[in-house]
Amino acid sequence: QERTVSGTVTDPSGLPLPGVNIVVKGTSNGTQSDFDGNYSISVNTGDVLVFSYVGLKPEEITVGTSNVINATLTEDTAALDEVVITALGIKREKKSLGYATQEVDGEEVSKVKSSNFVNSLSGKVAGLDIKSSGTLGGSTNVVIRGSNSISGNNQALFVIDGVPISNQNTNTSDQTLGRGGYDYGNASSDINPDDIATINVLKGAAATALYGSRGMHGAVIITTKTGKTKKGIGITISSSLMIGTADSETLPNYQDKYGAGYGAYYGTTEDQYFNDFEDITGDGVPDLTVPFTEDASYGAAFDPSLMVYQWNSIFPQLEGYREATPWVAGANDPNYVWGTSGTYVNSVGLDGSDESSSFRLGYTNMMQEGNLPNSEIKRNSITFNGSHQFTDKLTASTSFTYTKTSGKGRYGTGYDSNNVMQQFRQWWQTNVDLEAQKNAYFATRENITWNTSSGTDLSPIYSDNPYWTFYENYETDSRNRYFGNVMLDYKINDWISAMARFSYDTYTEFQEERTNVGSANVSQYSRFNNQVAEYNYDFFLNFNKDLSDKLNLDGNFGLNLRRQTWESMRAVTNGGLGIPGLYSLSNSSSPIEAPIEYDATKMVDGAFVRASLGYDNFAFIEATYRRDRSSALPKDNNSFGYYSVSGSFIFSEFIDTDWITFGKLRANYAEVGDDTGPYRVYNTYNISAPFDGSGIASNPASLNNLDLKPQRQNSYEFGLEMSFLNKRAGFDFAYYNTTTEDQIVNVPYSGATGYSSRWLNAGTIENKGLELQLYGTPIKTEDFQWNLNVNWSKNENEVIELLDGIENLQLASLQGGVSINATPGEAYGTIRGTNFIYQDGERVVGTDGYYETTDTSNEVIGNVNPDWKAGINNSFSYKNVTLSFLIDIQKGGDIFSLDTWYGYATGLYDFTAGTNDLGNPVRNPVTSGADSGGVILSGVQADGTPNTVRASATSYANPWGYARTPNAAHVYDASFVKLRELSLTYSLTPKVLEKLPFTNASLSLIGRNLWIIHKNLPYSDPEAGLSSGNIQGYQSGAYPAIREIGASLKLQF
Amino acid sequence: CMSDEQYDDLNRDPKNPTEVTADVLFTSATKSLFDQMSSTNVNDNVFKLFSQYFTQTTYIDESNYDLNGRTITDSHWLEMYSNVLYDLKDSSEKVMADAALSADEKAGRLAQIEVLSVYTWQQLVDTFGNIPYTEALDIAQFPLPKYDDAETEIYPNLITRIDAILGNFDSGEGFDSVADRIYGADMDAWKKFANSLKLRLGIRLSDVNPTLAQATVESAVSGGVFTSNADNALLDYLSATPNTNPLWVDLVESGRQDFVAANTIVDIMNDLDDPRRPLYFRENLGLGTFVGGEYGDSNSYTTNSQLGDLLHEATFAGVLMDYAEVSFYLAEAAERTYNVGGTATEFYTNGITASIEYWGGTPTDVTSYLTRTDVAYPTATGTWREKIGTQFWLAMYNRGFEGWTVWRKYDYPVLNTAVESGNPVxxxxxxxxxxxxxxxxxxxxxxxxxxxxxxxxxxxxxxx
Incomplete structure (x- = not known):
């Protein structure tokens, strides 16, 4: 006979559990616990009540005589019933997944803050390759399991609460090719680390197949914090401050023995170190002057007794005008420029909830002052999450984020005079005192350069005064970004629910770049307005049904419509600025050329189905299928399907030993694909500025293709997860193999065809690799605990084929004569250039003592791919103090340094002014005697005998720099071992907290990039690069690593 | 949901045209050709160094013949094939397909296109040797175009092509003066240009195929070649970028000091007391003082003669072919006793005169120079190759490619070895x-x- 029983459901610590499903086993009679964990239900004696809650072990209790049945649900450690967010926001029990995912807690990316939270993922996820370009607010390259696309996007997809966000940057192609410009960062930096609850990295195609055409490069799924966990209103305040300084290991060491010049080429006789034909003092007699135009330090040896007219003697504005000064090294070398950066992040979060609603409101302000003068990035973000349960069946939720980022004085990049590192690393006179340059700028606010056209023509020839660059030729930018979603969930019955979601991500960018009148570059003002939007409309039907006692079916059917738009306009003045310091298009000296407009829309619609069958909680099989139609492909080929199958088997269910807690084997196979960007199908002409009224139009260099079809990727993966001794230790191992074929590539062609390239389906890349995560708690006592986490991954990458007859595809042709390439049979990203000539493994030295160099610059001299990467995270807790640190390791990978290519020739580095094996200055002339300068390069002469010829190093055409070495001499191993993060946290104990208004409080001392334990690249950070994107392995005017230390405080009320 | 057609429409770029007229393609190819031939940017064109008219000051890789560091040969190849020849081919296809054009209009336009095409093909052959020709410019059919033999295939075919359009100029109507930036729709001038180009094709073969050379040269001359500087194939550049002479961009706008006059040309001109020196070079070392930078060495911008003021003008005309060049070809032809209606001395004299006058020299300059025994054809020392070669080379200053070609063809004057690399030209x-x-x-x-x-x-x- 039916009666009502009631009770409370709690967790093991006694806290009430709301939302627990309680059903009478074998019936549809069920209810849920309320906010206080209370429930009541009609039952008959002898019924079995099943209490279930995601992530906890289900509990079955038989109804007896009592009318009160309390239940305590415990964590399901044995089965690891962890719930993770997978593709499209679908929640899954981790144990049922047949593919690799790796979770990172939000705390881990917000504790030791980086201005872009993605940088904080470095070393924390196996298979994730993070490379930050190293400039203030610069972009971060995020590649999961290697590059799959020859010339397309390889960036992982970012998804925040179901809102897909592209991580591509808007940097110009010149910027990514090292020809100058600013790195404006990429979209991931708009995500506020303080709002992140968890991050789940979906690594393989099977994991992302439901994203259809955009899941090919893996996905980073971010779930933001909600107000669900707490009753009433809670307040969290956190505040952090970090101070950064340049790591001197990543800066040049300047020599202080020789000053300006390329050698003894000056004076009326063109064989002296100084010029002697300019009258500086105005007395009609020529004076001894520095060769002002020469941006090198291969000149006269310093001699304090020698008085020379230097740059500060030729500007009438300066105090030292017409005064000679001693010939000595500058008192402050360029490293003087590096100041202290400050990054301040303050955030406040309010959250709260009642029986049917919850919300969270967060505000964060980030303010970052760069290490270089006049540079800063500011970011303000507001985020709101809310949900309300209208009825038992209908729940509505929304999230909304607004972020405004503004930048000023981002660092110039690449080979350009607006990148001060170009002069500091490549073209510099060591006699120049940088502090004096600074004072000269501030005294005059003029471009008092050390590098004038002559002693009387004071215009800069190549390099500007660096402080002029900072304060006059700076950029400003802003980005307003809005993203979020609105979602309705409707529970149709106990096993079917429906979800409708609209999500959006829109941003507007405005970038202004300036070059003032009086700079080495032609004065200029340019502006770029960019408006990007993406809208997604999703409709899902979700079902979850126990088909029998042991068989469970779980799945979804869904529709997705995506619409993306891009609108931009770039305009630039022509022929210089009329009025100095006025930055407007109307101030253009010559009429401006038409701005460059871009206007595109792309639509993709897709339908998908996913079904997962689980048997008795130990065997799972899942299949997905999705079909997409893309507007970017020709209409006959615009539809394409993807599928995946995956399975997992929890073998620990069958092993009856105490020490194995959990064991799972998983395997999957997936075929996914990708479309392409707009406007690669129909041909158009390029219109150029008219010539005096005559129209000009030309065929573009790249030919489009009416027959493009989707590119395909096949992948399979095996994995083994185990944990031991009640999860005290465990590991996750994965092997994957991914082949991407029929790639949509802009294939280069012989120029003799009339085109330099053509869009085609061509090329196959294979990526295969191993990933290993290890975790454990080696020591655990009542007061002390040591946790260890290790990630290791190795990706092998090979270009299998390109197109018949195409033997190599240049991804980029770069300054210095090197290129980054894709070649069949080689890993993607080989560096080519001129090489040494080898004989039986020895470098061949010519009769002049210099290395012989190949005639062609098409020799493979390096490869940008690392051999493996690893992260080791240790955390030691003693009572309420926790010390943790992360060591980040990369083994292998090559990098070409344009900085040493030029800088070793111009003689600014210390070793170019050292001594040789005889103890003599290397720059001394080569003689046959014991006083000889020069060096004996190791190698052999053409006849195979060891080289004994001494190479002269008296001028820039020395044995080390661009004049006399092959490119290969400047390819370095980019390996590193870094102490990436360190934190020491003190949390207030509950006893102390009782007397305070806080519910939680902690104080941390934090550090980032504290110590480069090992590296092989001299004078620079092996991680520094130009920009995110496919052009890696190249440094030009690289910025140093910034070592940051600080403190953070977190208070919860 | 939208239809496939509506999806497809999203893929049509609203900001760039799918069709343009033959006129704008012709003008674009014209400008690209002049720009490429006029430039002295070390990334595009190093012929003014190869010919040893200019040498570099501090960054001396290109004057030492490093073609790798900046992939100059790739740039030249692509520019000529893609931005000149392919646009010309496209233009000619559009002319032929244009039903609104009369037969005369088609004939005239196609002839103009053909002259610039043949000019460019010859330039490519004379730069590289064998090149893709019959299979070039057709990516659909020949994605991997084979190379043709320059001597047996390309040169004879280029002569045939010129012959085929020589008749088109008489009644043909070319592109109007808006599109024709060279001769402003003057078809008589185009005909002279075509014949002069034919002359160049013929004379180039004089050492290897005398029969074809003679026939080609003689028929070109009887067809009517350039007879004065008024006939020169020029492009008058404008004062504002991107339509200035490319020289101005590198020499003036850049603010750099990369080039000075090379000692090779300055020394020869000093010996001859050449009246063109103050026009070719600046008198930055004092009036009448000219010093060339040692070719291929590091050189001071201040203590060597800088390039002339004319070269620093944004509107300085670009030159594809001129009367001086034609005259020297005729001088060689006369030496070879081809029937070209004059003597070697006359043509040699015409060439020198045309050059001095074109650069702005006075009639007195011409007379006194020509009366010098080391200049006057009958008395100057050396073989005809040396005499013609030297004066021809001197006249081609600022036309690096032609100057380099004169040296290759006549083996005069004697050029210097590049100091830093020691490499030959x-x-x-x-x-x-x-x-x-x-x-x-x-x-x-x-x-x-x-x-x-x-x-x-x-x-x-x-x-x-």
Whole structure:
């Protein structure tokens, strides 16, 4: 006979559990616990009540005589019933997944803050390759399991609460090719680390197949914090401050023995170190002057007794005008420029909830002052999450984020005079005192350069005064970004629910770049307005049904419509600025050329189905299928399907030993694909500025293709997860193999065809690799605990084929004569250039003592791919103090340094002014005697005998720099071992907290990039690069690593 | 949901045209050709260094014949094929397909296009040797175009092509003066240009195929070649970028000091007391003082003669062909007793006169120069090759490619060895690195056919 029983459901610590499903086993009679964990239900004696809650072990209790049945649900450690967010926001029990995912807690990316939270993922996820370009607010390259696309996007997809966000940057192609410009960062930096609850990295195609055409490069799924966990209103305040300084290991060491010049080429006789034909003092007699135009330090040896007219003697504005000064090294070398950066992040979060609603409101302000003068990035973000349960069946939720980022004085990049590192690393006179340059700028606010056209023509020839660059030729930018979603969930019955979601991500960018009148570059003002939007409309039907006692079916059917738009306009003045310091298009000296407009829309619609069958909680099989139609492909080929199958088997269910807690084997196979960007199908002409009224139009260099079809990727993966001794230790191992074929590539062609390239389906890349995560708690006592986490991954990458007859595809042709390439049979990203000539493994030295160099610059001299990467995270807790640190390791990978290519020739580095094996200055002339300068390069002469010829190093055409070495001499191993993060946290104990208004409080001392334990690249950070994107392995005017230390405080009320 | 057609429409770029007229393509190709030939940017054109008119000051890789560091040969190849020849081909297809054009209008336009095409093809052959020709400019059919033999295939065909359109100028109507920036729709001038180009094609063969050379030269002359500087094929550049002379961009706008006059040309001109010196070079060392930078060495911008003021003007005209060049070809033809209606002395004198006058020299300059015994044709020392070669080379200043070609053809004047590298003057450009990667099999065959893809392989007409 039916009666009502009631009770409370709690967790093991006694806290009430709301939302627990309680059903009478074998019936549809069920209810849920309320906010206080209370429930009541009609039952008959002898019924079995099943209490279930995601992530906890289900509990079955038989109804007896009592009318009160309390239940305590415990964590399901044995089965690891962890719930993770997978593709499209679908929640899954981790144990049922047949593919690799790796979770990172939000705390881990917000504790030791980086201005872009993605940088904080470095070393924390196996298979994730993070490379930050190293400039203030610069972009971060995020590649999961290697590059799959020859010339397309390889960036992982970012998804925040179901809102897909592209991580591509808007940097110009010149910027990514090292020809100058600013790195404006990429979209991931708009995500506020303080709002992140968890991050789940979906690594393989099977994991992302439901994203259809955009899941090919893996996905980073971010779930933001909600107000669900707490009753009433809670307040969290956190505040952090970090101070950064340049790591001197990543800066040049300047020599202080020789000053300006390329050698003894000056004076009326063109064989002296100084010029002697300019009258500086105005007395009609020529004076001894520095060769002002020469941006090198291969000149006269310093001699304090020698008085020379230097740059500060030729500007009438300066105090030292017409005064000679001693010939000595500058008192402050360029490293003087590096100041202290400050990054301040303050955030406040309010959250709260009642029986049917919850919300969270967060505000964060980030303010970052760069290490270089006049540079800063500011970011303000507001985020709101809310949900309300209208009825038992209908729940509505929304999230909304607004972020405004503004930048000023981002660092110039690449080979350009607006990148001060170009002069500091490549073209510099060591006699120049940088502090004096600074004072000269501030005294005059003029471009008092050390590098004038002559002693009387004071215009800069190549390099500007660096402080002029900072304060006059700076950029400003802003980005307003809005993203979020609105979602309705409707529970149709106990096993079917429906979800409708609209999500959006829109941003507007405005970038202004300036070059003032009086700079080495032609004065200029340019502006770029960019408006990007993406809208997604999703409709899902979700079902979850126990088909029998042991068989469970779980799945979804869904529709997705995506619409993306891009609108931009770039305009630039022509022929210089009329009025100095006025930055407007109307101030253009010559009429401006038409701005460059871009206007595109792309639509993709897709339908998908996913079904997962689980048997008795130990065997799972899942299949997905999705079909997409893309507007970017020709209409006959615009539809394409993807599928995946995956399975997992929890073998620990069958092993009856105490020490194995959990064991799972998983395997999957997936075929996914990708479309392409707009406007690669129909041909158009390029219109150029008219010539005096005559129209000009030309065929573009790249030919489009009416027959493009989707590119395909096949992948399979095996994995083994185990944990031991009640999860005290465990590991996750994965092997994957991914082949991407029929790639949509802009294939280069012989120029003799009339085109330099053509869009085609061509090329196959294979990526295969191993990933290993290890975790454990080696020591655990009542007061002390040591946790260890290790990630290791190795990706092998090979270009299998390109197109018949195409033997190599240049991804980029770069300054210095090197290129980054894709070649069949080689890993993607080989560096080519001129090489040494080898004989039986020895470098061949010519009769002049210099290395012989190949005639062609098409020799493979390096490869940008690392051999493996690893992260080791240790955390030691003693009572309420926790010390943790992360060591980040990369083994292998090559990098070409344009900085040493030029800088070793111009003689600014210390070793170019050292001594040789005889103890003599290397720059001394080569003689046959014991006083000889020069060096004996190791190698052999053409006849195979060891080289004994001494190479002269008296001028820039020395044995080390661009004049006399092959490119290969400047390819370095980019390996590193870094102490990436360190934190020491003190949390207030509950006893102390009782007397305070806080519910939680902690104080941390934090550090980032504290110590480069090992590296092989001299004078620079092996991680520094130009920009995110496919052009890696190249440094030009690289910025140093910034070592940051600080403190953070977190208070919860 | 939208239809496939509506989806497809999203893929049509609203900001760029799918069709343009033959006129704008012709103008674009014209400008690209002049720009490429006029430039002295070390990334595009190093012929003014190869000819040893200019040398570099501090960054001296290119004057030492490094073609790798900046992939110059790739740039030249691509520019000529893609932005000149392909646009010309497209333009001619549009002319032929245009039903609104009369037969005369088609004939005139096609003839103009053909003259610039043949000019460009010859330039490419004379730079590289064998090149893709019959299979070039057709990516659909020949994605890997084979190379054709310059001597047996391309040169004879270029002569035939010129012959085929010579008749088109008489009644033909060319592009109007808006599109024709060279002669402003003057078809008589175009005809002279076509014949002068034919003359150049013919005379280039004089050492290897005397029969074809003579026939070609003689028929060109009887058809009517340039007879004064008024006939020169020029492009008048404008004062504002991007339509200035490319020289101005590198010499003036950049604010750099990369080039000075080379000692090679300055020394020869000093010996001859050449009246063109103050026009070719600045008198920055004092009136009448001219010093050239040692070729291929590091040189001071201040203590050497800088390039002339004319070269620093944004509107300085670009030149494809001029009367001086034609005159020197005729001088050679006369030496070879071809029937060209004059003597070597007359043509030689015309060439020098045309050059001095074009650069702004006075009649007195001309007279006094020509009366010098080391200049006057009958009394100057050396073979006709030396005499014509030297004066021809002096007249081609600022036309680096022609100057370099004069040296290759006549072996005079004697050029210097580049100081820093010690390398000899190249006799051709190496093929683009891209060809090794993108057209490897054909590149390999061509390299073998010409005797190796080296800077010092001689072209087929360069036998002396």
């Amino acid at each position: 190249p006799t051709r450009y190496t093929y683009p690195v891209d060809e090794q990667n993108l057209n490897g099999t054909n590149w390999d065959a061509a390299s073998t056919a010409i005797g190796g893809d080296s800077q010092t392989t001689k072209l087929f007409w360069d036998t002396m």
